[in-house]
Amino acid sequence: xxxxxxxxxxxxxxxxxxxxxxxxxxxxxxxxxxxxxxxxxxxxxxxxxxxxxxxxxxxxxxxxxxxxxxxxxxxxxxxxxxxxxxxxxxxxxxxxxxxxxxxxxxxxxxxxxxxxxxxxxxxxxxxxxxxxxxxxxxxxxxxxxxxxxxxxxxxxxxxxxxxxxxxxxxxxxxxxxxxxxxxxxxxxxxxxxxxxxxxxxxxxxxxxxxxxxxxxxxxxxxxxxxxxxxxxxxxxxxxxxxxxxxxxxxxxxxxxxxxxxxxxxxxxxxxxxxxxxxxxxxxxxxxxxxxxxxxxxxxxxxxxxxxxxxxxxxxxxxxxxxxxxxxxxxxxxxxxxxxxxxxxxxxxxxxxxxxxxxxxxxxxxxxxx
Numbered sequence: 001x002x003x004x005x006x007x008x009x010x011x012x013x014x015x016x017x018x019x020x021x022x023x024x025x026x027x028x029x030x031x032x033x034x035x036x037x038x039x040x041x042x043x044x045x046x047x048x049x050x051x052x053x054x055x056x057x058x059x060x061x062x063x064x065x066x067x068x069x070x071x072x073x074x075x076x077x078x079x080x081x082x083x084x085x086x087x088x089x090x091x092x093x094x095x096x097x098x099x100x101x102x103x104x105x106x107x108x109x110x111x112x113x114x115x116x117x118x119x120x121x122x123x124x125x126x127x128x129x130x131x132x133x134x135x136x137x138x139x140x141x142x143x144x145x146x147x148x149x150x151x152x153x154x155x156x157x158x159x160x161x162x163x164x165x166x167x168x169x170x171x172x173x174x175x176x177x178x179x180x181x182x183x184x185x186x187x188x189x190x191x192x193x194x195x196x197x198x199x200x201x202x203x204x205x206x207x208x209x210x211x212x213x214x215x216x217x218x219x220x221x222x223x224x225x226x227x228x229x230x231x232x233x234x235x236x237x238x239x240x241x242x243x244x245x246x247x248x249x250x251x252x253x254x255x256x257x258x259x260x261x262x263x264x265x266x267x268x269x270x271x272x273x274x275x276x277x278x279x280x281x282x283x284x285x286x287x288x289x290x291x292x293x294x295x296x297x298x299x300x301x302x303x304x305x306x307x308x309x310x311x312x313x314x315x316x317x318x319x320x321x322x323x324x325x326x327x328x329x330x331x332x333x334x335x336x337x338x339x340x341x342x343x344x345x346x347x348x349x350x351x352x353x354x355x356x357x358x359x360x361x362x363x364x365x366x367x368x369x
Contacts, residue, residue: 023064024322026051026119026311027086028097029107031074035225039250039300040099043122044069046304047097049288050312056291060315067308068092074099076106083107087114093315094119094327096307101125101170104136111135115324117331119314120307122300124248124270126174131348137331139306139343140270141354143171143221144178146246149268149356150219151182153244163192163215163241165206165230167222172196175221175246191215196222200229207233220245224253231261242266244358252298255365265361272341273359273369274302280339281306299367309338310352 028047030040047067055064068089070082079098086092087110095111098104099122104111111118118136121128124143128136154162164179166172172195183190191213196206207230210218218234218241220227227249234240244266245254251267258265274297277283285305286297294301310331315322317330334352335344343352359367 023066023091024060024093024315025066025068025089025091027083027089027092027095027116028067028069029072029079029082029086029095029103030069030097030099031103032069032071034074036074036099038253039122040097042298042300043097043099043304043307045289045292045294046285046301046306047308048304049285049292049294049301050305050308052292053284053288054308054312060312061320065312065315067096072103074103076103079103080107080110083110087111087116092116093318093322093324094311096120096311097304098122101128104128108133108135115328117314117324117328119311119331120303122303124174124246125170126177127170129351133350135328137310137345137350137352139310139352140247140303141356142351143174143246143248144181145354146268146270146356147175147178147219147221148182149358150244150246150266151179151186153266153358154217154219155186157217159216159242160188161191161214161216162188163194163210163213163218164190165194165196165210165218165220165222167198167226168195169198171223171246171248172221175219179219179221196226196230198223198226200226203229203233206230207237207239210234211237211239214239215241217242217244220249222246223248224250224257228254228257231258235261244268247299250300251359251361251367252300255361255367259365262361262365263363267359267361267367269299269357269359270353270355271299271302271306272355272357273367274299275366276369279341281309281341282339284339306338306341306343310334310336310343
């Protein structure tokens with residue numbers, strides 16, 4: 001029994017100390033198949049571009065950084081299986097690019113036990129931003145911040161008759177709380193608060209409820225599938241309010257799904273406009289994407305690129321004797337301007353960025369500020 005315990009302790013120490021050979025790895029579990037496959041693949045493309053860019057310049061301290069990707073189909077149990085595999089691989093020094101709140105919540109205990117940091121989660125869930133989620137380092141604003149930014153935009157537009165459509169899960173609850181708090185501050189009461197399922201199967205019912213008290217604008221706190229179904233149902237009901245949605249609605253996906261119905265749609269974003277070369281970080285991203293053979297620029301791939309850049313900075317800061325613990329420590333005090341996009345973790349905060357901006361779908365189907 002004592003020998004077995006000693007063996008486990010030795011193994012644990014080996015797992016946490018990375019011998020710097022020719023490569024180190026980042027683990028990514030994501031739904032490369034299933035409803036969120038497009039977003040996950042774009043996110044992966046951005047991370048790949050960042051690592052390829054760094055590796056082409058000599059890597060980090062002469063070491064190549066490799067992304068190890070495993071498909072989880074958006075299923076929490078598969079995410080857990082993948083995470084356990086990453087935890088058992090001593091070459092994996094950190095995780096990145098997990099998608100959705102439920103999948104990563106299923107794996108949190110394993111992540112914490114393995115002392116792995118997660119750099120960037122494609123979710124604005126406030127539940128992942130609590131102080132007990134110490135291993136999650138966020139590179140995007142949360143749902144409540146996005147919803148608050150949308151309300152501020154509506155206030156600037158002078159629109160007071162505002163309905164709220166919210167998904168019946170953590171995404172919707174977080175956004176609803178943020179939106180109602182900001183509306184209350186402005187002494188505005190929503191005309192309606194209507195829920196919808198994540199698949200959009202209840203879109204007709206939601207449109208009827210929203211239409212009962214017509215609004216000049218509807219705040220949409222839902223994913224792309226539910227949002228598209230709701231907008232179509234509202235069109236059938238003869239309702240054409242302004243729509244302002246959180247980034248989970250995915251502006252590029254809405255254009256593909258809704259076509260001309262997406263025109264004028266407002267979408268909050270947690271990263272800069274990927275087609276604009278105003279910021280240095282976006283110019284670097286575009287260069288990296290082209291070098292990796294990718295010619296399409298999207299918010300999701302830019303977000304992935306930022307995850308990759310932050311992970312690389314943490315590995316660089318951890319130094320030659322990098323370990324999972326040292327990378328965690330590096331992230332806890334990381335403060336870096338990537339070229340017009342600042343990421344700063346300080347004290348117990350794991351919220352590295354609070355960046356938000358509003359975009360709108362133009363008549364040509366392109367997103368613009």
